Amino acid sequence: MVDLSVGTPVDPVPSVIQSALAKAADSPGYPLTAGSPALRAAIEAWVRAHCGATGSFGVLPTIGSKELVAWLPTLLGLGPGDEVVIPSICYPTYEIGALLAGCTVVRSDSLVALGPAPHVRLVWVNSPSNPTGRVLPPEHLRKIVDWARERGVVVASDECYLPLGWETSAASILSVCDDGYANVLAVHSLSKRSNMAGYRAGFVAGDPALVDELLAVRKHAGMMVPGPVQAAMVAALSDESHVAQQRERYAGRRRVLRAALSAAGFTIDHSQAGLYLWATRGEDCWATVDWFAARGILVAPGSMYGAGGQRHVRIALTAPDEQIATVPARLA
Ligand SMILES: Cc1ncc(COP(=O)(O)O)c(C=O)c1O
Numbered sequence: 001m002v003d004l005s006v007g008t009p010v011d012p013v014p015s016v017i018q019s020a021l022a023k024a025a026d027s028p029g030y031p032l033t034a035g036s037p038a039l040r041a042a043i044e045a046w047v048r049a050h051c052g053a054t055g056s057f058g059v060l061p062t063i064g065s066k067e068l069v070a071w072l073p074t075l076l077g078l079g080p081g082d083e084v085v086i087p088s089i090c091y092p093t094y095e096i097g098a099l100l101a102g103c104t105v106v107r108s109d110s111l112v113a114l115g116p117a118p119h120v121r122l123v124w125v126n127s128p129s130n131p132t133g134r135v136l137p138p139e140h141l142r143k144i145v146d147w148a149r150e151r152g153v154v155v156a157s158d159e160c161y162l163p164l165g166w167e168t169s170a171a172s173i174l175s176v177c178d179d180g181y182a183n184v185l186a187v188h189s190l191s192k193r194s195n196m197a198g199y200r201a202g203f204v205a206g207d208p209a210l211v212d213e214l215l216a217v218r219k220h221a222g223m224m225v226p227g228p229v230q231a232a233m234v235a236a237l238s239d240e241s242h243v244a245q246q247r248e249r250y251a252g253r254r255r256v257l258r259a260a261l262s263a264a265g266f267t268i269d270h271s272q273a274g275l276y277l278w279a280t281r282g283e284d285c286w287a288t289v290d291w292f293a294a295r296g297i298l299v300a301p302g303s304m305y306g307a308g309g310q311r312h313v314r315i316a317l318t319a320p321d322e323q324i325a326t327v328p329a330r331l332a
Contacts, residue, residue: 002323005298007275007316009195011249014242017194017232024231031227033219035061039230042237047205051186052175058211061225061233065160065189065202069093072156073101073122075217082121085111089132089306094124107306111147122154127170128161131305131314132278133271135170142176149183154210160189161274163243164250168272174206181206192275193243194236201225201233250275253317253324260328277315288313295330
């Protein structure tokens with residue numbers, strides 16, 4: 001099988017990151033939940049350079065970004081009666097996090113369509129999107145921020161695919177907040193950017209008051225990033241050459257897969273950025289999954305991401321080049 005379903009990195013962890021981890025192996029003491037001074041400085045510098053952030057904002061490392069996505073509603077003290085808005089087609093953990101806190105999930109791509117929405121406390125956005133690869137323009141992000149601030153709602157922007165722009169580059173929500181970061185959190189991950197999914201390395205940046213609140217709870221909940229991983233994150237955030245190299249690998253795989261899918265009669269929707277191709281032949285996604293499986297290729301059914309994905313499959317760019325090279329013949 002060529003596994004294009006999960007989207008887990010398959011290329012090596014860059015050696016600069018491996019050495020930083022190894023050098024920090026003798027770490028007998030507890031790590032700082034807030035992050036070491038070196039890590040905090042590295043995150044801040046990266047956010048200024050790559051998210052267009054200026055002024056002062058809070059930063060906090062997380063144990064990968066999935067744990068933050070899953071626990072954010074709980075960490076913010078949300079619970080029954082509170083509503084969490086998530087995209088209509090999205091990464092399943094936004095829903096899981098809302099349910100863990102006992103909140104009600106509202107799937108919507110239009111906040112305006114929600115009306116007054118007095119019970120909404122948190123809105124998730126994800127650009128570039130998993131699974132669709134859709135990118136939200138900066139003006140759209142700004143409208144979301146304004147809408148949320150008028151109602152005292154928190155906006156969490158999951159930007160874990162930000163470095164993977166193809167036809168379009170996505171903007172960070174922080175870049176549209178030149179009037180400060182109130183109510184806004186940007187969630188980042190080193191899993192895809194630096195092949196560090198196995199290390200569990202992410203961070204959140206934004207509203208200093210919210211970040212302080214998260215830190216206070218996370219300290220007592222033991223949600224701290226291991227010391228050697230913090231050291232590895234510093235190395236990863238201080239080097240862009242490995243990111244450029246990884247992007248090239250994904251760009252090459254994307255070219256091969258796109259051409260093979262088009263030749264096989266698929267339409268690729270959105271997919272301007274991110275780690276996936278969002279493809280359809282106008283049939284139920286499980287029929288498409290079966291069709292691929294018969295050719296030795298595993299893809300993810302779109303229905304996993306919401307009812308709106310029923311006629312699409314998600315195809316990840318994460319298989320070794322040798323395997324990707326076999327796909328055109330398998331689909332022909
Ligand atoms: C949209 C989105 N957010 C968050 C994550 C979690 O990534 P990690 O926990 O590896 O940082 C993923 C992983 O695939 C994702 O697709």
